[in-house]
Amino acid sequence: MCSLKQDVCLYDLDANRTPSTFLPVELQDQSTNGVLRACPGPIPPALGVVPSEFKPLGYGDSTKGTPGVLRSVGESASLLYQPPPRDCPAPSEYVSMIRELPSQRHIDILVHDFFRNVAWHYDIVDEAAFMNQLAQWRRLTHDQFKRGPDALPTTLRSFPALLFQVLAQALLFQPAQHIETLNDLKYAVDMELSDRAAEYSDAGRRLASSFRKSEPTLTGVQAELMRACFEKTTGAVIEAWHTLGTAIRDAQELGLHLTEPDSTTYSRSAKSSDREMGRNVWLILHLWDAHMGIVLGRPMSTRMSPNDVASPMSSRDSSGNQRPPQPRDVILCGYHTAYKFLQEIHDLEKVEDWRISIDKIHETILTNIANLPAWATVQRSRHGEPPWLSAALETMYTNVQFVVFALHRPFIFAEPSSRHKAFNAAMQILESQGRLLDQTEPLQYKAFSLVFATFDAMVLVAAVHIRFSDELREQFTATRRNLELGIERLKSLQARKNVLANSALSIVERLYQKMLATVYPEETLDNGQGGTDDGSFTIMETETV
Known part of the structure; x- marks a missing residue:
């Protein structure tokens, strides 16, 4: 509670979270007599004006998290919006949707690109298992297809559905100078590869929903999670949250949440068991659930015991030979260092003596960082390390600092210690994100991971200087530099059609302007203060909105 009447009360620790629910399963994917029809939409959001730049970001209208920080400095935070209705497929459309797949030559190119450029970000799809399924799929006969899906192996x-999502992700992350033959996928003169990617992802969603109710499968859950990745990357964050909820319920129907790990240490065998892959997928679902719950201020629907999560593999095999880490190892390393605390952080509002809890979690994370395995350290x-590892570890470092940031953020207006620790974590995030972008190829600029951490951190550091202008004055030079670099990064991402960056940019530019006016009240933007090359926040904001 705020004790001073002139203060804006942001984090009422006893307040209930704004209710939000997943779209009920029974309202999704309904079809009648083989005719496509629109699914009933989710429960409408609370009434309120929704600034257009907020819509793709998907934040809940909560007093906690970034919306609350924005509200503290006079920004509107009515962030919920009504996602558009989605068509639901009828099972009879299965064969016609299969015909939308591209040629085998194009599939081979895009699958290769996916596992080279994209797969390590999420580690949702095991390459060996996927290639085995693809080989089996190609052995199916025309007669089997003619007889419909019931004639196919379950x-x-x-x-x-998963193949469509893999193709969509591969197309979304193509470089400007891509293989010429991919242009054959376009059927109109003004088409972009991202347009075709959206069509493939939509086809995959329709296929996945055709079989979800009657026979959920691990492959179907992977397809849904990949669809959530696509939606989040393309700015449909609320849609991604609902899709994630559907994938979680289907995974629970399969019992993935009940599966114990095969061993206490993750092993990279030539052929992963279905059991191991299912457990891996459930971990990713849980991490997405926790991260989106904290970032967007929404409820969580999963729980996971750290005792049920394997440790990263050793950097040496049984013969003592060096072996490179895999994407799964980076995720497991991040989990046991910090991510495992996300579910506790999400529920801290229910803890009476939260100071003891956050101090304990904070110290544990610092200890874990100091004890990272050798392959995960800067030194x-x-x-011989794989080309993706450096970026993956930098992403992990950002995410670990985000956990520290999220731990203290709800209490920054009530507790000076938490305010300073959250501020320091935010500065670490911004510096890490700068290093990450420096080693990121332009074809990766659409990734949502390059926006959310930067945006949340920029909002907090600016808000702290605005609300507590007498504190952290010695940090202001570094803050200003990090915000200016962050704005430039968002502009670079915006230029590559990153929808989320487009939405975040105008908000942080306004906050930057407001921060300068607070710290330097005697100066105005007319004398050149601003720190960006285009010289006009007003023009940029108008263009962005």
Whole structure:
């Protein structure tokens, strides 16, 4: 509670979170007599004006998290919006949707690109298992297809849904100078590869929902999670949250949340068991659930015991030979360092003596960071490491600092210690995000991971200087530099059609302007203060909105 009447009360620790629910399963994916029809939409959001730049970001209208920080400095935070209705497929459309797949040559190119450029970000799809399914799929006969999905093996019915999502992600992250033959996928002169990616992802969603109710499969859950990735990357964050909820319920129907790990240490065998893959997928679902719950201020629907999560593999095999880490190892390393506390952080509002809890979690994370395995440290040997590892570890470092940031953020207006620790974590995030972008190829600029952490951190550091202008004055030079660099990063991402960056940019530019006016009240923007090359926040904001 705020004790001073002139203060804006942001984090009422006893307040209930704004109710939000997943779209009920029974309202999704309904079809009648083989005719496509629109699914009933989710429960409408609370009434209020919704600034257009907020819509793709998907934040809940909560007093906690970034919306609350924005509200503290006079920004509107009515962030909920009504997502558009989605068409639901009828099972009879299965074969016609299969015909939308591209040629085998194009599939081979895009699958290769996916596992080279994209897969390590999420580690949702195991390459060996996927390639085995693809080989089985290609052995199906024309007669089997003519007889419909009931004539296909159960394990393969939902495979094309996953294949469509893999193709969509590969197309979304193509470089400007891509392989010429991919232009054959366009059927109109003004088409972009991202347009085709959206069509493939939509086809995958329709296929996945065709079989979800009657026969949920691990492949179907993977397809839904990949669809959530696509939606989040393309700015449909509320849609991604609902899709994630559907994937979680289907995973629970399969019992993935009940599966114990095969061993206490993750092993990278030539052929992962379905059990192991299911457990891996459930971990990713849980991490997405926790992260989106904290970032967007929405309820969580999963729980996971750290005792049920394997440790990263050793950097050496049984013979003592060096072996490179895999994407899964980076995720597991981040989990045991910090991510495992996300579910506790999400529920801290229910803890009476929260100061003890946050101090304990904070110290544990610092200890874990100090004890990272050698392959995950800055001082590691770079000899022979895979090309994706450096960016993956930098992403992990950002996410670990985000956990520290999220731990203290709800209490920044009530507790000076939390305010300073959250501020320091935010500065670490911004510096990490700068290093990450420096080693990120332009084809990766659409990734949502390059926006949310930067945006949340920029909002907090600016808000702290605005609300507590007498504190952290010695940090202001570094703050200003980090905000200016962050704005430039968002502009670079915006230029590559990153929808989320487009939405975040005008908000942080306004906050930057407001921060300068607070710290330097005697100066105005007319004398050149601003720190960006285009010289006009007003023009940029108008263009962005």
